[in-house]
Amino acid sequence: MDLVNDRYTIQGVDLVELTETYGSPLYVYDAEKIEAQFKQLTSAFSGVKMRVKYATKALTNISILKLLRSIGSELDCVSIQEVQMGLKAGFEPEQILYTPNCVSISEIKEAVELGVMINLDNISILEQFGNEFHNTVPVCIRLNPHIMAGGNKKISTGHADSKFGISIYQLQHIIRVVNTYGLNVTGLHMHTGSDILDAEVFLRAAAILFDAAKSFKDLEFIDFGSGFKVGYKEADIVTDIEELGEKLSEAFKEFCKEYGRELEMWFEPGKFLVSESGVFLTKTNVVKTTPATAFVGVDSGMNHLVRPMMYDSYHEIINLSNPNGTKRIYTVVGYICETDTFGLDRKMNEVKEGDVIAFKNAGAYAFSMASNYNSRLKPPEVLIHKGEAKLIRQREVFEDLTRNQIEVDI
Ligand SMILES: *Cc1c(COP(=O)(O)O)cnc(C)c1O
Numbered sequence: 001m002d003l004v005n006d007r008y009t010i011q012g013v014d015l016v017e018l019t020e021t022y023g024s025p026l027y028v029y030d031a032e033k034i035e036a037q038f039k040q041l042t043s044a045f046s047g048v049k050m051r052v053k054y055a056t057k058a059l060t061n062i063s064i065l066k067l068l069r070s071i072g073s074e075l076d077c078v079s080i081q082e083v084q085m086g087l088k089a090g091f092e093p094e095q096i097l098y099t100p101n102c103v104s105i106s107e108i109k110e111a112v113e114l115g116v117m118i119n120l121d122n123i124s125i126l127e128q129f130g131n132e133f134h135n136t137v138p139v140c141i142r143l144n145p146h147i148m149a150g151g152n153k154k155i156s157t158g159h160a161d162s163k164f165g166i167s168i169y170q171l172q173h174i175i176r177v178v179n180t181y182g183l184n185v186t187g188l189h190m191h192t193g194s195d196i197l198d199a200e201v202f203l204r205a206a207a208i209l210f211d212a213a214k215s216f217k218d219l220e221f222i223d224f225g226s227g228f229k230v231g232y233k234e235a236d237i238v239t240d241i242e243e244l245g246e247k248l249s250e251a252f253k254e255f256c257k258e259y260g261r262e263l264e265m266w267f268e269p270g271k272f273l274v275s276e277s278g279v280f281l282t283k284t285n286v287v288k289t290t291p292a293t294a295f296v297g298v299d300s301g302m303n304h305l306v307r308p309m310m311y312d313s314y315h316e317i318i319n320l321s322n323p324n325g326t327k328r329i330y331t332v333v334g335y336i337c338e339t340d341t342f343g344l345d346r347k348m349n350e351v352k353e354g355d356v357i358a359f360k361n362a363g364a365y366a367f368s369m370a371s372n373y374n375s376r377l378k379p380p381e382v383l384i385h386k387g388e389a390k391l392i393r394q395r396e397v398f399e400d401l402t403r404n405q406i407e408v409d410i
Pocket of ligand 1: 055057058076078099191225226227228268269270271272364
């Protein structure tokens with residue numbers, strides 16, 4: 001988002017004007033930012049064969065998936081519907097990794113039929129998979145190296161009582177199942193959780209994976225998941241991708257030498273690729289002062305952007321309509337009948353009713369977590385691509401709320 005002649009723009013497209021064209025609230029994504037993030041990640045690693053499997057769940061619009069495909073990304077999917085979405089966006093089945101957690105064997109069989117790579121994260125399903133497919137379908141195994149990482153407890157997946165992955169302490173049991181069924185294990189995977197702050201955490205977990213890899217003779221890749229942290233506030237520490245790239249590339253090459261074969265290195269970034277590309281535009285419905293607080297009430301709420309309420313995530317909030325206004329302190333809230341606070345005590349340029357309020361870092365886990373709570377309609381999405389605004393999802397209408405309801409005579 002740039003401020004040019006007192007107007008906020010993305011690739012020269014005026015954001016306030018977008019709300020006039022498409023209405024409010026509105027999600028807007030910057031294709032250039034997604035491309036730049038992809039380039040930064042892939043160029044940080046050298047001398048290794050690398051694949052980027054974009055974590056589809058972060059932002060699942062088909063046009064976004066097509067954009068990622070066009071720049072060389074592949075996909076990581078956590079549900080059969082995400083797999084179907086990826087195929088619809090034009091990805092080849094071989095480009096898709098399916099990493100479910102606690103899904104039934106029948107959904108896994110469906111994914112096998114679609115021809116995607118299967119990543120399993122519990123021993124029971126691994127046994128059922130062996131029973132069904134023996135060595136005919138390659139499989140990846142998701143390990144939990146128990147490296148504590150991540151910001152919020154709800155998005156940290158590497159700890160000892162996490163439901164994700166198979167504990168590294170169960171390695172002997174895994175090997176027993178693999179040998180008994182003659183499973184063709186072509187990949188090992190870990191995803192330690194979101195918001196990893198330093199390269200050392202990654203390297204510690206990687207070392208555990210390298211060690212486990214010695215027990216599997218047919219590996220073709222190691223998937224290091226994600227956890228790249230992006231900046232939400234000015235002063236935030238972000239993952240140093242260049243440092244990570246340099247150190248992990250070295251460690252990986254060393255490992256491959258020992259393993260005796262050149263393996264591929266996979267990553268599954270979600271947030272890193274799309275978070276900063278997104279901005280959520282809302283309009284001020286009311287400015288309401290109480291004895292203690294000046295509230296800005298916008299035409300949206302936890303139904304459209306739930307991260308602040310769910311994870312205490314911080315999203316920078318900007319008044320786009322008054323870039324030169326006096327700074328004042330506001331608490332920005334939604335219109336939902338629950339306490340849906342977007343931001344507490346935020347310094348913003350003076351807000352009047354009707355002003356357009358923008359939430360930054362709204363690309364990842366923003367629209368994809370939106371709901372119809374309070375019978376509100378989901379907002380449209382616009383992609384700014386090659387300097388042009390393109391509508392990639394229309395605003396819902398009332399019929400979308402009633403479409404699957406069945407009225408019975410009462
Ligand atoms: C959610 C998820 C990711 C992406 O995490 P980010 O923090 O958005 O980068 C990667 N891999 C798996 C298996 C996931 O569930």
